[in-house]
Amino acid sequence: MARLLARRHGLRRYSADAHTWGHRDRALAAGHPAALRFESLSPGERWSRPGGELLAMSLHHERGPMIADDVRGLPAAPAVVVEGTPVTPPVAGVHALWLLPTPRVQRRRLAERGLGEGALELYRLLVREIGAQVTEYSGARLAVDGDRGVRETLAAVEDHFAEALASAPRETTAAGRAGLARYANEALAGQYRGYFGRPWARGDAGATVVAFDCECGAADCEEDVALPRRDFGVSPVLAPGHAAPGA
Structure with a gap:
């Protein structure tokens, strides 16, 4: 939803997931015990820890203020769409909406991922934690119940943010929109x-295939481009048949 909203309206997209390891490095530099514990364990040991420790090591609450600091450091225009589970109600501000899955939808989607029990437990804990905080802070929520498709959900999100979108500074040029896609891709x-x-990571970093945003800058472009990470460089990422602005 954040990706589509940003592309449709010429906004910058800040995805918390794309800053996970940068935030972890900041927590490590600050000597945060849960961050240090996370790095000291192998992946197998990490996922076998009790639920409370899994939640602590996720840095769910600690990352919210880091995200707020990141966003404050971005240019004032265009407006920013910020998304991710660590964007908690205490730091989100007034223009916020939580898309919360129903238990049935969450069970189905997690089952499709084939995750281990530790990862499943963390996701279950996060949904409960986020739901409780949204209730505590009277946050606006949209139930993801499986009945709405992508377009219907996007329309509901746009309707919720209609007033903010009407006054939000946005990028109107193709070159500017291409630059916003490059920002998201670089993150x-x-x-x-x-x-x-x-040091504990395994696999070929360069061979990992990543879904990057197309950088053509067209206002109606919603294409992703699957590339091995080693192929992401200075050249624009373009979907087949798309051209860079001015080309």
């Missing part, structure tokens, strides 16, 4: 660099 590439830079 995503950095996320993979951060992960594979861990």
Whole structure:
């Protein structure tokens, strides 16, 4: 939803997931005990820990203020769409909406991922934690119940943010929109660099296939481009048949 909203309206998209390892590095530099514990364990040991420890090591609450700091450091225009589970009600501000899955939808989607029990437990804990906080802070929510498709959900999100969108500074040029796609893509590439830079990480970082945003800058473009990370460089990422602005 954040990706589609940003592309349709010429906004910058900040995805919390794409900054996970940068935030973890900041927590490590600050000597945060849960961050240090996470890095000291192998992946197998990590996922076998009790639920409370899994939640603590996720840095769910600690990352919210880091996200707020990141967003404050971005240019004032265009407006920013911020998304991700660590965007908690205490730091989100007034223009916020939580898309919360129903238990049935969550069970189905998690089952499709084939995750281990530790990862499943963390996701279950996060949904309960986020739901409780949204209730505590009277946050606006949209139930993801499986009945709405992508377009219907996007329409509901746009309706909720209609007033904010009407006054939000936005990018109107193709070159500017291409630059916003490059910003999102660079953050995503950095996320993979951060992960594979861990001493316990396994796999070929360059061969990992990543879904990047098309950088053609067309207002109606919604294409992704699957590339091995090693192929992401200075050249624009373009879907077949799309051209860079001015080309």
